[in-house]
Each structure stands twice: as structure tokens, then as C-alpha cells.
Amino acid sequence: MARDDLQVCLNCHNTGVPDARGRCPRCHTPLDFRRRHSLQKSWAALVASIVLLVPANLMPISIVYLNGSRREDTIFSGIVSLGSGNIPIAAVVFIASILVPFIKVLVMLTLLLSIYFRCEQGLKTRIRLLRVVNWVGRWSMLDLFVISLTMSLVNRDQLMAFTMGPAALFFGAAVILTIMSVEWLDSRLLWDAHATGNAHYTD
Numbered sequence: 574m575a576r577d578d579l580q581v582c583l584n585c586h587n588t589g590v591p592d593a594r595g596r597c598p599r600c601h602t603p604l605d606f607r608r609r610h611s612l613q614k615s616w617a618a619l620v621a622s623i624v625l626l627v628p629a630n631l632m633p634i635s636i637v638y639l640n641g642s643r644r645e646d647t648i649f650s651g652i653v654s655l656g657s658g659n660i661p662i663a664a665v666v667f668i669a670s671i672l673v674p675f676i677k678v679l680v681m682l683t684l685l686l687s688i689y690f691r692c693e694q695g696l697k698t699r700i701r702l703l704r705v706v707n708w709v710g711r712w713s714m715l716d717l718f719v720i721s722l723t724m725s726l727v728n729r730d731q732l733m734a735f736t737m738g739p740a741a742l743f744f745g746a747a748v749i750l751t752i753m754s755v756e757w758l759d760s761r762l763l764w765d766a767h768a769t770g771n772a773h774y775t776d
């Protein structure tokens with residue numbers, strides 16, 4: 574059975590025919606075939622997160638005072654100095670703070686460009702990529718967690734003072750914006766290149 578007038582409600586997940594005023598028959602949320610302004614919001618969040626990733630990687634993320642001398646570390650130089658002592662921890666920090674954010678931004682860029690150019694190839698792969706990025710989202714704060722954990726451990730033995738640098742703020746904001754970009758993308762837009770005459774579904 575294929576009916577064109579059936580719509581899913583994103584609020585209560587009821588699938589039905591909208592009432593006379595175009596609302597969900599169960600919870601009265603206004604229904605749309607595609608989430609409103611999904612593409613614009615997703616692009617905006619992604620571009621903002623790319624911009625924020627620049628200061629996040631160039632500015633110091635940690636400032637350590639040791640024996641009266643001040644030492645600043647960016648994410649990368651911090652990983653390098655961690656790597657000389659503890660390679661597994663350096664690997665975790667590298668994956669959480671450089672590899673994962675970079676891959677997420679790259680995947681979202683690919684998905685949004687594929688929607689823009691109405692690409693029809695590799696739909697399954699793209700849906701899988703979106704699911705992976707969605708799943709990875711919940712681990713994105715791992716790096717800030719590692720930093721704050723280190724901070725509390727280091728501060729306990731009073732040998733050195735440790736504070737977060739300005740990059741931590743930019744990094745956190747970039748991570749949140751990438752999660753919002755994933756969240757705001759209506760995955761149904763990926764299918765629209767296959768449908769003909771559905772140009773009115775995209776906004």
C-alpha cells in the first residue's frame with residue numbers, strides 16, 4: 574500500500590493523515606514532509622564548527638606552571654609530549670580530539686554536498702555514515718573529560734598548577750556545533766535525489 578498523504582510526526586512518531594489544518598491527528602504538531610530549514614541550519618552549524626576548529630587547534634588548550642616556568646600546549650603539542658611518556662593515553666587523546674572531530678566534519682561536508690548536488694550514488698553508504706557520525710556524537714566530549722580529569726589529578730599533588738587554555742572553549746563549542754549539524758540534518762533529504770518532481774520537499 575502506497576499512500577502519498579501519509580506523514581510521520583517527528584514529535585510523537587505517529588504516522589497518519591494530517592488533519593484539516595495540516596497537524597498531527599494525535600498531538601496536533603504541525604506536519605511537514607521535511608524538517609523546516611534543515612539544510613540551512615545544518616550548513617550553518619557545520620561552517621561555524623569548521624571556523625571554531627581553527628583557534629581550537631592553534632591556541633593553547635592547557636597551561637601548566639611547573640617550577641615557576643609557564644608551559645603552554647596546543648592539542649597537537651600536548652599529544653606529542655604525552656606520546657613520549659604514555660603512548661596509549663596519547664593515542665586516546667589523538668583519536669578523541671583530532672581524528673574524530675576531523676572525520677565528523679568531513680563526513681557531514683560530504684553528506685551536505687551530496688544533497689546539494691542531488692547525488693544518487695552510494696545512498697546506503699551515506700546513510701551508514703550518518704548513523705556512525707550520530708553514534709560517535711555521544712563520545713565527542715571524551716577529550717574535555719580527559720582534560721578535566723588530568724586537571725583534577727594534577728592539582729591534587731601541588732607540584733604544578735594546571736589551567737585550561739582558550740582553545741578548550743573553542744573546541745567545546747566546535748564539538749557542540751558539529752553535534753547540532755548532525756541533529757538538524759533531516760536524513761530523508763538524502764533520498765530526495767531519487768524521487769522525481771519532489772523539489773518542493775526541500776526548503
Ligand SMILES: [Zn+2]
Pocket residue numbers: 582583584585586587597598599600601602
Ligand atoms: Zn504527533
